Amino acid sequence: MSTDTLEADAKSGIQVYLRIRPSNHPSSYIERDDVDVNKICFQIPRSEGAIINNSRSSYGFKFNGILDEKAKQKDVFKTIGMPVIKNALAGYNSTIFAYGQTGSGKTFTITGGPERYEDRGIIPRTISQLFKTIDGSSSDGTTYTCYVSYLEIYNQSGYDLLSDGAVSSIQDIPKVTMLEDEYGNFHFKNLSVHPVASEKEALNLLFKGDTNRAVAVTDMNANSTRSHCIFTMILECRRAGTDTVVRSKLNIVDLAGSERVSRTSSEGQTLKEAQYINSSLFFLEMVIIALHEKKKKGNDVHIPYRNSMMTSVLRDSLGGNCKTVMIAAISPEAQHTDESISTCHFAQRVALVKNAASINEEVEPEMVIQRLRAEVKRLRDEVAFLQGKGDDDRDGEDDSGTLPQHELNKLTESVTKYVEDFDERAELDFCGGITLPKIKAVCSIFKKMLHSNERVERRGVESINDSDSDESSQAEADATKSLGGKSGRQRGHSMFQSKDKVEQRPPKAESKPKIRKVCGVPFCTDQQILDEPNAAFTWFKDRYPGISALEDTKSSLKSKYTEAKDGGKKIEAIRSRITYHKEAIERLRRNHAIDMISRVEGKPDDVLASQEKFHTDAINKEKNAYNETIDYLRKLKGTIEHQQTVVEKARTKMQSDFDLWYKEMCSQDLSRLPQKYQESEHRHVQAEKESPKAGPHTSTTSAPETLPVPKTSTAETKPEEPPEFVLPPGIKLTGNKEADDDIIAFFKAKQVLLNRTRK
Incomplete structure (x- = not known):
């Protein structure tokens, strides 16, 4: 309105x-x-x-x-x-x-x-x-x-x-x-x-x-x-x-x-x-x-x-x-x-x-006074800074304008508190007068915090790839052999090399291969399962390390729901009993009044008082039980809300981990595909290397939509237009846009490689 x-x-x-x-x-x-x-x-x-x-x-x-x-x-x-x-x-x-x-x-x-x-x-x-x-x-x-x-x-x-x-x-x-x-x-x-x-x-x-x-x-x-x-x-x-x-x-x-x-x-x-x-x-x-x-x-x-x-x-x-x-x-x-x-x-x-x-x-006078005091303090600090009076009292600064360590520590605590405060009206405390060295120190603290957060995010991304480092080295050695023996250091644009410069590792002796895992789930070698996203999710869920904890939490949450329902029924029963005792008291009083009016010898006053006291005590007892039940349900609600949050976070994390795992299965781990697809992929790597469009930062996180035709030994030919792509029957998408784009790109590349093999 x-x-x-x-x-x-x-x-x-x-x-x-x-x-x-x-x-x-x-x-x-x-x-x-x-x-x-x-x-x-x-x-x-x-x-x-x-x-x-x-x-x-x-x-x-x-x-x-x-x-x-x-x-x-x-x-x-x-x-x-x-x-x-x-x-x-x-x-x-x-x-x-x-x-x-x-x-x-x-x-x-x-x-x-x-x-x-x-x-x-x-x-x-x-x-x-x-x-x-x-x-x-x-x-x-x-x-x-x-x-x-x-x-x-x-x-x-x-x-x-x-x-x-x-x-x-x-x-x-x-x-x-x-x-x-x-x-x-x-x-x-x-x-x-x-x-x-x-x-x-x-x-x-x-x-x-x-x-x-x-x-x-x-x-x-x-x-x-x-x-x-x-x-x-x-x-x-x-x-x-x-x-x-x-x-x-x-x-x-x-x-x-x-x-x-x-x-x-x-x-x-x-x-x-x-x-x-x-x-x-x-x-x-x-x-x-x-x-x-x-x-x-x-x-x-x-x-x-x-x-x-x-x-x-x-x-x-x-x-x-x-x-x-x-x-x-x-x-x-x-x-x-x-x-x-x-x-x-x-x-x-x-x-x-x-x-x-x-x-x-x-x-409200209190809020006006508080606002005006903050405004006066801010204006005084600005006037002192503009008049240059802050430089005369620098709290122990040396001639070069460098702050002592204890002042830097105070400013660091103030900046941290300011960043963690979500109130838009919060102001940064400069721990005294505003001086030019303090402004420079605050800017330096903000810069360090920014770079620190970037390093933490970079470590989180690199940790995902560290678990696959051994198998990646073996795959790089095989690719080097198929491409004519060039080292990974010379092929900075290779599809097996990341943006960062990595050291080439010699091929390992034949030994028992390690089980590769992504998000704690092993690689799947069954192509039929990977072709069906729902079956792939079921395969992933059965081997997911956090599924047992999630099921235990869901079972506990279900029992809490049952307890809350029983508590609600108990509340209704208490209310009914209170109503019964109040009606009983009214009946006793009404009957006693009728007896007195009709001049009929009724119950003695002490008997009437004792009966009323019985019902009154029962009402007070029911009220205490009601309050105890309400307190129990209030605590139970907090537990239920907490477990609901845990279940939702676990489901979200499992879905995110599945997206990452499925993307690895369908885009990067082509070595797990049948042999004819591996040979086609190696030919694609050679063609990509010889293509003039290949850059030093070519990535293999997703399959390309179109593959260039390799050069012939006699003349340079233009790439042919690929036929119209249709998703193979039986393949269902997951509903996640990023995962679906990767699946479509993979099957497009697969179709191009099959066409080349037939030619």
Whole structure:
């Protein structure tokens, strides 16, 4: 998304989306508009009778988008979550909040379901996508810092769901209080903010907060959330070479159910919770109405943010510096039609609110001071050098300008550190004032390092040919005999002599020939195997010295994969057991409350407390097991990634060694071919020697595409045009361009030699 598009969207109103929960018994009252796909209509039939019914029966509502019963969790995230993540990474404060009655799918949309991985909600998918983007942006020097907090508003009081220590009930969590400064900004006391460096750390905090959240059973939902929850992620972005930091805040809010109390048949504690929920949502609607009035009448309208804690927390999200998205969740059943219409009415009022969002970019004084200090030091060094003051204080230099050894050692360490530092902003430290002898010394150090690297590379290339030195000498002696007895020193352009001047060795006495090897693999003498690249690779792989280590590593990696899969199953089992114990605690409390209301002698308080303590201890034990399993899987992931890197490097090296080995087999080791090809090759050497185009640096690393015709004894003739070349049947190429070019060149030369033999 471009910057212009983001700035245009920043001046728009709150975006509102409608999500319809799937149902086995949907009513026929709801229907999509045939022309506008983002519009929904309610057609309620009027009751027939003698009494005249003038109530409204038709409603129409328009949204930014509608997610119907067929929409999956990934579709919801793609439509709503991805744009919000882009806004947050660009520096805009962003908010997503879900509104609707109990059982309409708000918590499932925001958090997700525990049964399947595909049921993940907006929060876990946002965490995953956010860290994937952050990890991908580290290559350009941009660094991100992420913090997480999780606030629950229960009965108009705030609680920190990420509080440390054992939690058995809501009373064990410290309350969060709000403080307002002189500028009108709210600050939260006792709300912890946790730095996170990876996706796993953030998901662990989310799971911890969800286990501490208050839930209860109602007539509309077996696991009804009885509080408002706000999951907040704070991002700080620092780009390389700049003094500014971009901060943004991403709020994902799951509001409690907005239905009437009469629908839930709530009693006791559940009734009290419903009253607080409805009052806070009433204050939220008052804020929305006041913001709408402010748009019409101006700044004289008072916005009642302080009436409730929830509206105070969402102050920036409603009419402030934030880009906000609302998800209106409804149920399509006939008995919930009035609640669905009420939710749509509220969404339409929210859509009228305009937010003026801007990028939160600030200048960091520490980075400015650090940059200015480095700039002042650099300028002082330049001024001192230009004024010639550096030559007056040369730190022990003699009259000739030569640096002492300890100064050279310091400069060498500084240059090495400078070369190994990949930061483009790094500067070379001259170990004091910049003088002309130091500049010359630094240039000399760079030159020595360059030549040293070239010698190392040259040794690596020569070491490949050293293993074949004995056989090369014997081949050179045979070639000398066939070419008339000329020494290799006289034939500097011979195909058996390299660019460097080599000493001719006398032919060795007949002895047992040594087994020649390239990359640790012997030469192959079977021409049928060499003609088939796949068969040649299989032959090479069976004799490759590193194949056993590679297979052992692959076997170990496979076992690690199995362990990681078992660990994932263990995590799911732990989560199921925690859910079971929490539901058991809720059942005990509910049964005890029913017994007290019905004036029936129930279980003694000490028995109830002991049973609750049993389940609480079990939950804490499962949490410890969960943390241990997560730590084990984290270490196992590091081991798997390391072994994957080892396997990939081994495969790459084996492929590179095969390319070199196969090239030697097909291009240089012509002595291993049948006898008629050896004789043709010797004639080719003689023709190449007599050709006027032969130079002193002729190489035999690849077969020539065309061979010149040798001179006759009577007259000089022109070389004939070779016939069109066609690769012999049964020959398959490897897919490596360099190896394939060598194979084609070899068979071209082979065809030319066969044509000459026939003539």
